Amino acid sequence: MNNIANNQREVVISATNLTKQFGDFIATNAISFEVYKGEIFGFLGANGAGKTTAMKMLCGLSTPSRGSATVAGFDVSTESEKIKKNIGYMSQKFSLYEDLTVTENIRFYAGIYGLSIPVIKEKTAALLQQLNMESQKNVLVKALPLGWKQKLAFSIAIIHDPAVVFLDEPTGGVDPITRREFWEMIYSAANRGTTAFVTTHYMDEAEYCNRISIMVDGKIEALGTPSDLKKEFNSATMDDVFLKLARNAKRIGD
Amino acid sequence: MKQFRAFIKKEWFHIFRDRKTVFILFGMPVMQILIFGFALTNEVKNANVAVLDYSKDAKSTELVQQMDASRYFDVYSSLNRSADIDRVLKAGKVKMVMVIPPDFTQSIEAKHKVTIQLIADASDPNLATTLVNYASSIVNDFQKQYFTEKIPLVVTPEVRMLYNPQLKGAFNFVPGVMAMVLMLVSTMMTSIAIVREKELGTMEILLASPLKPLLIIISKTIPYLFLSLINISTILLLSVFVLDLPINGSLFLLVSLSMLFAITCLSLGILISSSTNSQQVAMLISLMGLFLPTIMLSGFMFPIENMPLPMQFISNLVPAKWYFYIVKDVMIKGLGIASIWKEVLVLFGMTMFFLVVSIKKFKLRLS
Numbered sequence: 001m002n003n004i005a006n007n008q009r010e011v012v013i014s015a016t017n018l019t020k021q022f023g024d025f026i027a028t029n030a031i032s033f034e035v036y037k038g039e040i041f042g043f044l045g046a047n048g049a050g051k052t053t054a055m056k057m058l059c060g061l062s063t064p065s066r067g068s069a070t071v072a073g074f075d076v077s078t079e080s081e082k083i084k085k086n087i088g089y090m091s092q093k094f095s096l097y098e099d100l101t102v103t104e105n106i107r108f109y110a111g112i113y114g115l116s117i118p119v120i121k122e123k124t125a126a127l128l129q130q131l132n133m134e135s136q137k138n139v140l141v142k143a144l145p146l147g148w149k150q151k152l153a154f155s156i157a158i159i160h161d162p163a164v165v166f167l168d169e170p171t172g173g174v175d176p177i178t179r180r181e182f183w184e185m186i187y188s189a190a191n192r193g194t195t196a197f198v199t200t201h202y203m204d205e206a207e208y209c210n211r212i213s214i215m216v217d218g219k220i221e222a223l224g225t226p227s228d229l230k231k232e233f234n235s236a237t238m239d240d241v242f243l244k245l246a247r248n249a250k251r252i253g254d
Numbered sequence: 255m256k257q258f259r260a261f262i263k264k265e266w267f268h269i270f271r272d273r274k275t276v277f278i279l280f281g282m283p284v285m286q287i288l289i290f291g292f293a294l295t296n297e298v299k300n301a302n303v304a305v306l307d308y309s310k311d312a313k314s315t316e317l318v319q320q321m322d323a324s325r326y327f328d329v330y331s332s333l334n335r336s337a338d339i340d341r342v343l344k345a346g347k348v349k350m351v352m353v354i355p356p357d358f359t360q361s362i363e364a365k366h367k368v369t370i371q372l373i374a375d376a377s378d379p380n381l382a383t384t385l386v387n388y389a390s391s392i393v394n395d396f397q398k399q400y401f402t403e404k405i406p407l408v409v410t411p412e413v414r415m416l417y418n419p420q421l422k423g424a425f426n427f428v429p430g431v432m433a434m435v436l437m438l439v440s441t442m443m444t445s446i447a448i449v450r451e452k453e454l455g456t457m458e459i460l461l462a463s464p465l466k467p468l469l470i471i472i473s474k475t476i477p478y479l480f481l482s483l484i485n486i487s488t489i490l491l492l493s494v495f496v497l498d499l500p501i502n503g504s505l506f507l508l509v510s511l512s513m514l515f516a517i518t519c520l521s522l523g524i525l526i527s528s529s530t531n532s533q534q535v536a537m538l539i540s541l542m543g544l545f546l547p548t549i550m551l552s553g554f555m556f557p558i559e560n561m562p563l564p565m566q567f568i569s570n571l572v573p574a575k576w577y578f579y580i581v582k583d584v585m586i587k588g589l590g591i592a593s594i595w596k597e598v599l600v601l602f603g604m605t606m607f608f609l610v611v612s613i614k615k616f617k618l619r620l621s
Contacts, residue, residue, distance in 0.1 A: 059462045089462035093455030099271045111260025112463050
């Protein structure tokens, strides 16, 4: 995996001193980093460390107070509309409509990304086949097991082949087997060239990422491959690395 | 446009797959019109009355028959003794007793003067007053048949109940029900629909998608605007064909101003949805903050002229009050835009104000 990232050093996300301030409170404090095409980038931090704020700025949902960032080549402050066309977003709530069927959900999200009707049809069929859900295509989403909903939500988030997919704690409350399968889907999307930007609380998941950053009190305190970070902090596991950094945090999680 | 279509389609699924929503949207207006039209009416129809007729002659019998024939009264029983009057009223079987003195026909012919007595159960004062008024007018009609030519000088007030000659309650409540239903559909349902997306977390996804925030709001409200139009039509059809209420003014004006009020309500709904994240709170605000004032302060249930001054002032802030005036003026008095432009302007101003504030608030949440 590292090889892919290292060989094609095409920058997809680039942040320079990105800052968000609410009154006196600096939620995200001058963070700088780069994420490359096809990379799986883990964005770690305790609750309240400023992850969500940073992610919102990168998605074009919130304008930075200072500093700058580009996503897929577009500036977050001035070209948020173009960014939105080129990213996918999936939150921990899975974001599907429970009272719509599987097909209706797929068509709706494909529709709001402006895909044409023949493309939507083709994509819907391919997606159902890939997820092995053809027999469930007319079932209301509320009747699906959690793991299926989550896989469906991810497939829908990347239905328009975005340059980057933002995953906000995507595996909360899911069993380990489904989590494993879910990560396989992320890998296969990354192999097709979609960059994955993932926040997570699970340290074993952090190990799956190509590179990770750890935020403490609004700043990025560590950034590198999991093995580099373990070496740097002289720890056997990512858990240890995280604890060593997070212990110094002054903010109380929300 | 493609995005817009996909969005509207999804909204229809939401609306028609939830039985409660369908009921509120389509059952409620019909039920309210029927309940107000047939059950909750302050008109008197076929009230039971008793007659104590001491004369039992030709003319007195004729008077009693006229009472019985009118659609306001049914002569429930004929009494024989004055002691019975108290008994039947206490038993609650009748609401009024008419006492006709002896020698009724003779008095009319000889003295040109006769007094009859009406004894009403005033435990419900409004009902008693209404019954006595109706009975008096029947007696008046009766005496005109015999007296006009014989009495040289009579001042007869000729009363005309303008715009509503039959004094139908429907003239008052149909505009009220229209205001209530539009408030429910456009304000409550819309605010709940928007807040639901926030609760589910789908709003975040929509905002991170290429959909413009304004387009999200418009697509969420358009289906409800359309449903409001259906509701207005249903109510008007019911009132014309079931309640026999004429539409005296321009139908086009009435419907377009109703749509203006629907937009007022929609913007209020957006405003509510931008100030809360829970469906329950949205519903509470809609019901307590908007629905109750609509019922109490719009002039629909309680006349505003009779309220203390501070309340009269507050009632000006209730959008439904202005709409209520507009509907009454257009539908019942048959007035045109020239006579109601002031009300329309107020409603329009309120709508613009709510729209600007709610869109600003919605944008503020984004940054």
